[in-house]
Amino acid sequence: MDYKAKREQLDRDGFCLLESLIGEDMLERLRAVTDGVIARQEAAHFARNRAQGSLIRVTEDPFMARLIANPPILEALAGLGFSDPKYGSGFIISKPPQSPPLFWHQDARFWNDPISYTPRTIQCFLMIYLVDTTPHNGCLRLIPGSHLKRHRLHDALPDAHEDDLSKADDIAHLAFQRAEGEVDVPVKAGDVVMGSARLLHAAHGNRSDQRRTNITLWYYPEFAKLPEPIQAYLADTNWPPEWYAENRDLLAPLRPVYEGDAAPITLNRKPGPQLR
Numbered sequence: 001m002d003y004k005a006k007r008e009q010l011d012r013d014g015f016c017l018l019e020s021l022i023g024e025d026m027l028e029r030l031r032a033v034t035d036g037v038i039a040r041q042e043a044a045h046f047a048r049n050r051a052q053g054s055l056i057r058v059t060e061d062p063f064m065a066r067l068i069a070n071p072p073i074l075e076a077l078a079g080l081g082f083s084d085p086k087y088g089s090g091f092i093i094s095k096p097p098q099s100p101p102l103f104w105h106q107d108a109r110f111w112n113d114p115i116s117y118t119p120r121t122i123q124c125f126l127m128i129y130l131v132d133t134t135p136h137n138g139c140l141r142l143i144p145g146s147h148l149k150r151h152r153l154h155d156a157l158p159d160a161h162e163d164d165l166s167k168a169d170d171i172a173h174l175a176f177q178r179a180e181g182e183v184d185v186p187v188k189a190g191d192v193v194m195g196s197a198r199l200l201h202a203a204h205g206n207r208s209d210q211r212r213t214n215i216t217l218w219y220y221p222e223f224a225k226l227p228e229p230i231q232a233y234l235a236d237t238n239w240p241p242e243w244y245a246e247n248r249d250l251l252a253p254l255r256p257v258y259e260g261d262a263a264p265i266t267l268n269r270k271p272g273p274q275l276r
């Protein structure tokens with residue numbers, strides 16, 4: 001993999017594609033585990049999250065720790081220049097057959113800190129696809145560069161993950177429409193899309209007859225270099241203690257730890273006027 005070119009793309013465009021990172025054996029295990037977890041959810045979960053399909057914390061199954069600490073993922077992060085990443089959270093986002101699109105949003109929370117207005121990747125998603133994914137069955141859509149440059153949507157969108165949008169009961173809403181500059185990111189099963197939490201992104205609906213499952217894992221690739229108030233906030237993880245205890249060997253090196261005395265940053269999910 002040409003990590004230098006990938007890193008340049010991540011800094012410039014806010015994302016890059018890491019091809020064939022997850023092997024077939026791991027994919028098979030992940031399909032079985034995620035299908036089991038999805039089958040255990042109540043109907044209300046799917047009604048609440050129609051736009052995502054599902055939004056299930058990966059801590060519902062201990063096997064997921066093996067994905068979070070999967071050597072090919074950590075090697076790719078190191079190849080990109082992130083040799084001491086920390087993990088935050090993760091979700092099983094699975095679109096059932098014939099399901100609606102996901103609305104435009106960005107997931108950043110630290111817009112109060114000047115670091116959010118630099119090319120640095122504070123927080124990134126790794127979207128791990130368990131099936132081949134195209135515009136037909138719900139591939140990712142992104143607005144390249146929107147982690148650094150203001151887009152019309154920044155001012156037009158309601159707060160990220162607003163309840164009504166998640167229910168997808170008004171597909172005519174601006175948040176579900178085509179957006180200026182958007183690109184599709186079709187992938188093969190086992191590919192991983194890496195991107196900045198600040199990047200505007202959405203997903204097509206799934207118009208196929210097969211389930212489309214993506215596992216989104218969130219990492220802090222340069223945790224130790226982040227401003228201390230951000231480290232202080234992130235160190236207070238909400239990992240379930242029994243899940244952590246069961247997977248301590250794998251997860252301990254990836255746990256964000258902060259021992260200073262800075263107060264945690266106040267969250268702000270909306271970019272300020274510095275984003276131009």
Ligand SMILES: O=C(O)CCC(=O)C(=O)O
Binds near residue numbers: 093094102139
């Ligand atoms: O499931 C997808 O295609 C995208 C998920 C997403 O946007 C997110 O996790 O923020």
